[in-house]
Amino acid sequence: AQTVTQSQPEMSVQEAETVTLSCTYDTSENNYYLFWYKQPPSRQMILVIRQEAYKQQNATENRFSVNFQKAAKSFSLKISDSQLGDTAMYFCAFNCSNDYKLSFGAGTTVTVRA
Amino acid sequence: DTEVTQTPKHLVMGMTNKKSLKCEQHMGHRAMYWYKQKAKKPPELMFVYSYEKLSINESVPSRFSPECPNSSLLNLHLHALQPEDSALYLCASSQDLTYQPKGYTFGSGTRLTVV
Numbered sequence: 001a002q003t004v005t006q007s008q009p010e011m012s013v014q015e016a017e018t019v020t021l022s023c024t025y026d027t028s029e030n031n032y033y034l035f036w037y038k039q040p041p042s043r044q045m046i047l048v049i050r051q052e053a054y055k056q057q058n059a060t061e062n063r064f065s066v067n068f069q070k071a072a073k074s075f076s077l078k079i080s081d082s083q084l085g086d087t088a089m090y091f092c093a094f095n096c097s098n099d100y101k102l103s104f105g106a107g108t109t110v111t112v113r114a
Numbered sequence: 115d116t117e118v119t120q121t122p123k124h125l126v127m128g129m130t131n132k133k134s135l136k137c138e139q140h141m142g143h144r145a146m147y148w149y150k151q152k153a154k155k156p157p158e159l160m161f162v163y164s165y166e167k168l169s170i171n172e173s174v175p176s177r178f179s180p181e182c183p184n185s186s187l188l189n190l191h192l193h194a195l196q197p198e199d200s201a202l203y204l205c206a207s208s209q210d211l212t213y214q215p216k217g218y219t220f221g222s223g224t225r226l227t228v229v
Contacts, residue, residue, distance in 0.1 A: 033214070033215055033217065035217045037217075037220075042222065043222050043223045043225070044221070044223065045206075045220035047216075047217050047218075047219070050215075050216065050217055052215065089154070093217070095214060095217065097212075097213075098213075100164075100169070100170065100212060102159075102214075102217070104156035104157060107154070107155070107156055
């Protein structure tokens with residue numbers, strides 16, 4: 001079974017600053033995908049960024065980037081130049097190739113202060 | 115169209131009522147999912163449909179009854195629910211059951227309150 005651990009229940013960041021969310025996972029598989037989802041108070045789960053395990057290059061989407069350390073099974077998310085609209089709960093998720101299941105971490109609530 | 119649409123957005127029902135939640139996607143995805151989410155918790159998988167057939171039932175009580183009338187539509191029929199069933203119900207879809215490099219696309223959910 002795959003497990004995903006997010007050790008930071010809550011984080012607070014000043015507008016325009018940078019915040020990093022941690023995520024570790026446990027798997028014996030070699031082919032898998034990792035995701036960060038954002039869920040604002042509006043409730044919709046929005047895909048922020050994804051990473052294929054076979055790719056060494058870290059994924060980047062505008063102000064969002066990841067630090068993927070395959071050997072350490074670590075997948076952290078960096079939000080640069082934080083904006084008020086980034087306030088949300090962030091879930092790290094894992095999906096093994098050839099499997100239907102998307103395993104979620106417990107989530108990290110991020111609050112961006114004006 | 116890159117959306118999953120869920121209706122209604124809010125639903126209040128009594129314990130003796132029968133109601134249905136609806137989910138629709140037009141992305142050509144062949145796998146669709148129902149999740150239940152309690153406040154400040156991650157979503158919990160309930161049902162998985164693949165090519166309009168029920169593939170996975172995560173030991174969900176029979177008062178929840180899923181239905182997939184066609185490849186774009188997924189329903190969740192509710193009957194005799196309990197107050198502890200109050201939650202956000204999320205629908206999601208993915209390209210295929212065992213190939214989803216782009217992850218799931220989620221709807222915005224139905225906030226269900228059982229009184």
